[in-house]
Amino acid sequence: GQNIDQPTEMTATEGAIVQINCTYQTSGFNGLFWYQQHAGEAPTFLSYNVLDGLEEKGRFSSFLSRSKGYSYLLLKELQMKDSASYLCAVRDSNYQLIWGAGTKLIIKP
């Protein structure tokens, strides 16, 4: 079966750096997405990786290793507004999006 694993919850301190991991086992691979979802709000698109390596977007970076079935989202200079759930999703060979259950990130002052 297809599976996406990410930690259920993480805690970090304001101003620090946090890495949220995502491992996947899917039927084929056509890219990996990260979304941010604040409580009670819509998931919003953060990043897309299809090639190995690191993609940087301001304070957020996303890394992909296709051979290891692994990605991470790196958040730097954490701010209180970064408290949210972070969803990992993989597009499989049928172009279906397979979703992880999300990682709830709690930022403490």
Next chain:
Amino acid sequence: ETGVTQTPRHLVMGMTNKKSLKCEQHLGHNAMYWYKQSAKKPLELMFVYNFKEQTENNSVPSRFSPECPNSSHLFLHLHTLQPEDSALYLCASSQEPTSGGRDTQYFGPGTRLTVL
């Protein structure tokens, strides 16, 4: 910025009621989706419409009935629901799902549904 709107935002209904959820996208996309989001579970894809044609129905019970009159509007008709159907129902849209891996889905804020 939200190019996808959903109404109502909250809905409480009894098991014998009939109600409808509405979604509208202002992004000029060709595909629309219904998802169910339950606490601590992955998003569950329910239905996909591509160019107004239903292309996915992931074994969803018949008490959920989708309708897509055009590429901008999507409805989810609900009847005789069960308490376990209580969840956040999210609508999303994308340009075209088979156009390539990068096709990105944009979500509405969801309808929080409670079935009593």
